[in-house]
Amino acid sequence: MQQDQLLTFAILGITIGLFLWGRLRHDVVALMALLACVLLGLTPTANAFDGFAHPAVITVAAVLILSHGLQVTGAVEAMAQKLLPRQGGVLLGCSALTLLGALLSAFMNNIGAMALLMPIAMQLAQRHALPPGKILMPLAFGTILGGMTTLIGTPPNLIVAGFRAEQAGNGFGMFDFSPVGIVVALCGILFTVLAARWLVPERRKHDAASFDTGSYLTEVHIGQGSKAAGKHLGEVERWLDDSDAQIVGLVRNDFRVTAPHPGRLLQDGDILVIEADPDDLGAVLTLLGLKLEESVRPESTPAPEDSEIDDSPPATRTERAEDITLQELVVQPGSLLNGRSASDVQIRSRFGINLLAISRQGHRSIRRLRWTELHAGDVILMQGPAEAISGFASEFGCVPLAQRSILIPNRRKAITSVLIMLGAIVLAASGLLPAALAFTAGVLGFMLSGVVPLRRIYEAVDWPIIVLLAALLPLAGAMASTGAADLLAKTLLEHLAQGSPVLALALVLVVTMSLSDFMNNAATAAVMCPIALSVAAQLQVNPDSFLMAVAIGASCAFLTPIGHQNNTLILGPGGFRFADYWRLGLPLELVVVAVSVPMLLWVWPL
Incomplete structure (x- = not known):
C-alpha cells in the first residue's frame, strides 16, 4: 500500500468515524476532511473548492429553493386536499397518504414533503383512534423511498449522476432512475403499509381531543394567594392526583431540588416543576391558583455572545x-x-x-x-x-402538530410555482438544458414572479448540505486518483464477492445501505461511488449497474432515527425510541435488496 493510499484511507476512516460519532455537524466534518486532503497533498490547492461549482451541488441548491416555493404558496397542501380520500378505512387512508408523500418526494425535497403531510397524518390517526406512530413511520419511509425515483428526488441521485458524467461524459437523465426506483418504491410502500400494523410499536395512546405527545415538564409559579402557598408538598401532590399530574422538582432561589421531600413547606415565590399532559395544565393551574413561570418571571438576562442579534422591536404583549x-x-x-x-x-x-x-x-x-x-x-x-x-x-x-398555521395559501402563486417547476422538469428531462441550468432557470422564474420573496430565496437553501457535498467531492476524487478506491474494491472482490459480478452488485448495495443508516446519505453516495466504479472496472462489467446500486442503497436508511432527517422528524411525535425503527426498517431493507438486485440486472444488465 502506497503512502498516499494509506493517508486517504486514514482520512476516510476518521471522517466516517466522526459521522457515526455524531457530536460534530456533518458539514464541519466534511470541511475537516477537505482541509486534511489539501494539507497532505492529496488534493491540489487550486482544486480545493471545485466542489462548490459542481453541477450536482448547484442542482441541489436550486431544487431546495423550488421545493420551498411549492410549500409556501400552498400548492402541495391543495394537492393533498384533492388527492387524499376523506372517507374510508385506515389502510386506504395510510396508503393514499404514503403514496402522495412518495410522489411529492420524487420532485421536491423529501423533508419538505414530510413536514407538509405530517399534520394530515396525525389527523388520520386521530380519526381512526390510532397511535400516531402507526401512520407517521409509513409516511416517513414512503417519502424516503419516493426520492429514489427521479434525478432530483434526493441528493444521492445527483451525486451518482455527477460521477457518471465524469466517467462516461454524460450523467444520468431525469427519469433514468425511474424504472428501478418506482418498482422498489412501490414494493417497499406496499410492505410498509401492510406491515406497520404489527411491526410499528405503540408508544403513545391516542386521545380523541388532541395528539398525545407524552407528558410535558412545566414550571409553575406559587404567588400570593395561591392555594399551594404554606402547604406541605405531599398535600399538594394528593390534590394533583385527580389531574394525573405529579411534582418532579422544586426551584427555590434559583436552586433546583429533584424529587423534593413530601414534608417540605412551600413558600411564595417557589417554582414547582410539574409533569402533566398539556390538556390537564389548565385544571392544575386553576386547582392550585398557580401561574406559569414564563408569564410572571422578568425578562431574561441578555443572551450569550453567540446568540443572534435582532434589530426588530419586541413583539407586543397587549394581546387580548x-x-x-x-x-x-x-x-x-x-x-x-x-x-x-x-x-x-x-x-x-x-x-x-x-x-x-x-x-x-x-x-x-x-x-x-x-x-x-x-x-x-x-x-x-x-x-x-x-x-x-x-x-x-x-x-x-x-x-x-395541530392545524398548520404557518402556510397562507395563494392560488395565483401556487399555480405559478407549479408551472415553473413543470417547465424546469421538462427542460431537464428533454435534454434542452443540463439539470443544473434548468432548475437554476426555475429559481430565476421564482424570483421574477415573486413566488418566493427575494429576501427568503437563500433562506430556503439547506447550506450545511451544500457545504457537505462540496467538501466531500474532493475526498472522493482523492480516493480515485490515489488508487485507494481500486485497492478497496479489489479487497472486497477477493474476500467477499469472490469474483462474482452479481454478488459484488449485491454487496455494494448492502454496504451503501448500511452506511446510510448511520451517516448522511449524500456523504455515503460520495464515498461509495468511486468504490463502485472501481469494482465494475475490475470485473469489466457495466458501471451503471453499480452506480444505480449506490443510488438505491443511499436512499434506504430505515434502521435508525439518525439515518435520514425524516426519521428524526417523527421521533418525538411518534414517541419512538432509537431501537424502534429496525422492527419495520430491517425487513423493509431486505425487501429492497430482494427487489432491487433483479431489477438492476434486468434494467441495467451487467
Whole structure:
C-alpha cells in the first residue's frame, strides 16, 4: 500500500468515524476532511473548492429553493386536499397518504414533503383512534423511498449522476432512475403499509381531543394567594392526583431540588416543576391558583455572545386573552434551535411568546426550561399570539402538530410555482438544458414572479448540505486518483464477492445501505461511488449497474432515527425510541435488496 493510499484511507476512516460519532455537524466534518486532503497533498490547492461549482451541488441548491416555493404558496397542501380520500378505512387512508408523500418526494425535497403531510397524518390517526406512530413511520419511509425515483428526488441521485458524467461524459437523465426506483418504491410502500400494523410499536395512546405527545415538564409559579402557598408538598401532590399530574422538582432561589421531600413547606415565590399532559395544565393551574413561570418571571438576562442579534422591536404583549393560544411544535433536523435554549434565542423579547414545556422521548432534564438545549425531534409547547408562534416556527424551522398555521395559501402563486417547476422538469428531462441550468432557470422564474420573496430565496437553501457535498467531492476524487478506491474494491472482490459480478452488485448495495443508516446519505453516495466504479472496472462489467446500486442503497436508511432527517422528524411525535425503527426498517431493507438486485440486472444488465 502506497503512502498516499494509506493517508486517504486514514482520512476516510476518521471522517466516517466522526459521522457515526455524531457530536460534530456533518458539514464541519466534511470541511475537516477537505482541509486534511489539501494539507497532505492529496488534493491540489487550486482544486480545493471545485466542489462548490459542481453541477450536482448547484442542482441541489436550486431544487431546495423550488421545493420551498411549492410549500409556501400552498400548492402541495391543495394537492393533498384533492388527492387524499376523506372517507374510508385506515389502510386506504395510510396508503393514499404514503403514496402522495412518495410522489411529492420524487420532485421536491423529501423533508419538505414530510413536514407538509405530517399534520394530515396525525389527523388520520386521530380519526381512526390510532397511535400516531402507526401512520407517521409509513409516511416517513414512503417519502424516503419516493426520492429514489427521479434525478432530483434526493441528493444521492445527483451525486451518482455527477460521477457518471465524469466517467462516461454524460450523467444520468431525469427519469433514468425511474424504472428501478418506482418498482422498489412501490414494493417497499406496499410492505410498509401492510406491515406497520404489527411491526410499528405503540408508544403513545391516542386521545380523541388532541395528539398525545407524552407528558410535558412545566414550571409553575406559587404567588400570593395561591392555594399551594404554606402547604406541605405531599398535600399538594394528593390534590394533583385527580389531574394525573405529579411534582418532579422544586426551584427555590434559583436552586433546583429533584424529587423534593413530601414534608417540605412551600413558600411564595417557589417554582414547582410539574409533569402533566398539556390538556390537564389548565385544571392544575386553576386547582392550585398557580401561574406559569414564563408569564410572571422578568425578562431574561441578555443572551450569550453567540446568540443572534435582532434589530426588530419586541413583539407586543397587549394581546387580548382570546388571542393567546397554545401550540405544540416539533423541532426539525437542521433547525436553528438545535443545541440552543429559549434564553439563547430570546424567545420572549423577540417574539412575545413563552416556552411552556418540553417533551423529549420520555426523558426528563434537570435544567430549567429556559436553559435547556433543544434538539431535533423535541416537542415544545408554546404560548402566545398565533401569528407570533407562526413567525417563530417559520424562522426557526419547527413543524406545528395541530392545524398548520404557518402556510397562507395563494392560488395565483401556487399555480405559478407549479408551472415553473413543470417547465424546469421538462427542460431537464428533454435534454434542452443540463439539470443544473434548468432548475437554476426555475429559481430565476421564482424570483421574477415573486413566488418566493427575494429576501427568503437563500433562506430556503439547506447550506450545511451544500457545504457537505462540496467538501466531500474532493475526498472522493482523492480516493480515485490515489488508487485507494481500486485497492478497496479489489479487497472486497477477493474476500467477499469472490469474483462474482452479481454478488459484488449485491454487496455494494448492502454496504451503501448500511452506511446510510448511520451517516448522511449524500456523504455515503460520495464515498461509495468511486468504490463502485472501481469494482465494475475490475470485473469489466457495466458501471451503471453499480452506480444505480449506490443510488438505491443511499436512499434506504430505515434502521435508525439518525439515518435520514425524516426519521428524526417523527421521533418525538411518534414517541419512538432509537431501537424502534429496525422492527419495520430491517425487513423493509431486505425487501429492497430482494427487489432491487433483479431489477438492476434486468434494467441495467451487467
